[in-house]
Amino acid sequence: MDQTQLNANWEQILTKLEDSLSQIVCETWLKPLIPLSLTTTTLELGTPTGFSKEWIEKHYIPFIVDASYEVTKARLAIDITSLNTELNNNQSEIPLPQTLSRPAASLQEQKDTANISYQVPFQTTMLDDQNQPILQPEIPSPIAPGDSFSLNPKYVFETFVTGNSNRFAHAAALAVAESPAKVYNPFFMYGGVGLGKTHLMHAIGHKIIQNHPEMRVLYISSEKFTNELINSIRDGKPEAFRQKYRNIDVLLVDDIQFLSKKEHTQEEFFHTFNTLHDANKQIIISSDRHPREIQTLEDRLRSRFEWGLITDIQAPDLETRIAILRKKALIESLNVPNDVMVYIASRIDNNIRELEGALTRVVAYASLNNQLVTNELAAEALKDVYPTDKTKQITLELIQEIVASYFKIKVDELLVKKRTRNLAFPRQIAMYLCRELTDSSLPRIGEMFGGRDHTTVIHAHDKICRERNEDIKLNNIIKELIQRIESM
Numbered sequence: 001m002d003q004t005q006l007n008a009n010w011e012q013i014l015t016k017l018e019d020s021l022s023q024i025v026c027e028t029w030l031k032p033l034i035p036l037s038l039t040t041t042t043l044e045l046g047t048p049t050g051f052s053k054e055w056i057e058k059h060y061i062p063f064i065v066d067a068s069y070e071v072t073k074a075r076l077a078i079d080i081t082s083l084n085t086e087l088n089n090n091q092s093e094i095p096l097p098q099t100l101s102r103p104a105a106s107l108q109e110q111k112d113t114a115n116i117s118y119q120v121p122f123q124t125t126m127l128d129d130q131n132q133p134i135l136q137p138e139i140p141s142p143i144a145p146g147d148s149f150s151l152n153p154k155y156v157f158e159t160f161v162t163g164n165s166n167r168f169a170h171a172a173a174l175a176v177a178e179s180p181a182k183v184y185n186p187f188f189m190y191g192g193v194g195l196g197k198t199h200l201m202h203a204i205g206h207k208i209i210q211n212h213p214e215m216r217v218l219y220i221s222s223e224k225f226t227n228e229l230i231n232s233i234r235d236g237k238p239e240a241f242r243q244k245y246r247n248i249d250v251l252l253v254d255d256i257q258f259l260s261k262k263e264h265t266q267e268e269f270f271h272t273f274n275t276l277h278d279a280n281k282q283i284i285i286s287s288d289r290h291p292r293e294i295q296t297l298e299d300r301l302r303s304r305f306e307w308g309l310i311t312d313i314q315a316p317d318l319e320t321r322i323a324i325l326r327k328k329a330l331i332e333s334l335n336v337p338n339d340v341m342v343y344i345a346s347r348i349d350n351n352i353r354e355l356e357g358a359l360t361r362v363v364a365y366a367s368l369n370n371q372l373v374t375n376e377l378a379a380e381a382l383k384d385v386y387p388t389d390k391t392k393q394i395t396l397e398l399i400q401e402i403v404a405s406y407f408k409i410k411v412d413e414l415l416v417k418k419r420t421r422n423l424a425f426p427r428q429i430a431m432y433l434c435r436e437l438t439d440s441s442l443p444r445i446g447e448m449f450g451g452r453d454h455t456t457v458i459h460a461h462d463k464i465c466r467e468r469n470e471d472i473k474l475n476n477i478i479k480e481l482i483q484r485i486e487s488m
């Protein structure tokens, strides 16, 4: 395959990757990859640094496998090659554009000896006259009991952080996982992009398999469902399709809003739904909106979805976003100061995928530039991808988070009744800043600090005002805090 064709294929794969990963991940990790070769079994990609090779291998291989499958219809092994080796040790980075035109053989010589290949079972692929893979349909194969191949091992209840925005959905998901087909059937979750619906669905799947290894669990996107159906009809194998979908115990269908408008697809899904529901099998569905707002959905399907429980997931509040970042940093052993997590969480507020992507970008930026992870560095790393929103309002919640983080205490400790100086002092500063930097009323501020009376807020405000004028050190602390809050 010549380089032009290879680049064109890689471009198509990148487009698919953009559907499943955040913009920030694609820009930071995937777009810099250089396609080196594509055979019927292997896609070889070059990375500019050893660090990015490791990172990609750890996080994105399954996504690249899926995206390249959509383009080539072959389950490829993905070979990541670090191009930054001994041969180039006089350069810290290889200039990306030139490497595109290097002959594959010389690149081969530069292979990192620690290369890992991810071998995923693939279908035998035929080649056409130009040695190109011929697109082959996937033949639906029955699901084996206890098989979790369709589930992402990282999406489990243990890694899911709960907060006000998702508490109900989480509790319901747990109940479904504990008693499949007994409590809420179907279980329908809806909410905006990147808020954890897929994560919860997979978590249900894992838990059910853990408790009932005899059960057949299948997670599928509605798009894949449609494609498999179309392929099975085209190949005269509709029975194989039905066998697969109607003989499972738990069916998880993601992004139902994309279920094709085509009558036949909805009809087939309707029958699948009825067969499973009648046989007392669990059905779990997700969507970006409430069933009644999915224009393309037939009424009979909509009303079926209403038989069970419909629950939404909202965008997480600041506290939950910080907790999500902390958990991610812990799981991935990332060393990120608390201040920086507060900073990132306050910059990205309505998509957890992007929130995670931003953390990854900041850590990568620090590592590639050999710098410490600080707020300034985070601001630099995120400035092009997330320009600061000057119109963004300063909230009481944000002030509490920043003050708590500055004094190395928990937000909850700002709210409790304790009067010890190490808590009362930051609390008074936080109240002062809430009064100075927001339009919130005194009773509202009091309420946000554990239901205190408005006179307590007045007292705190007056006290800090007075002390600020007399104490340079305190004055500097307040200035520093104001600067941090305003730079969010």
Ligand SMILES: Nc1ncnc2c1ncn2[C@@H]1O[C@H](COP(=O)(O)OP(=O)(O)OP(=O)(O)O)[C@@H](O)[C@H]1O
Pocket: 155, 159, 160, 161, 162, 166, 191, 192, 193, 194, 195, 196, 197, 198, 199, 200, 255, 288, 324, 352, 353, 356
């Ligand atoms: N509460 C949470 N705790 C920990 N991680 C979370 C949480 N919510 C979402 N995430 C993470 O955010 C990312 C995006 O979540 P997910 O893919 O489940 O979103 P989604 O709602 O299904 O989005 P889409 O509508 O794009 O399909 C995942 O990496 C997921 O693990």
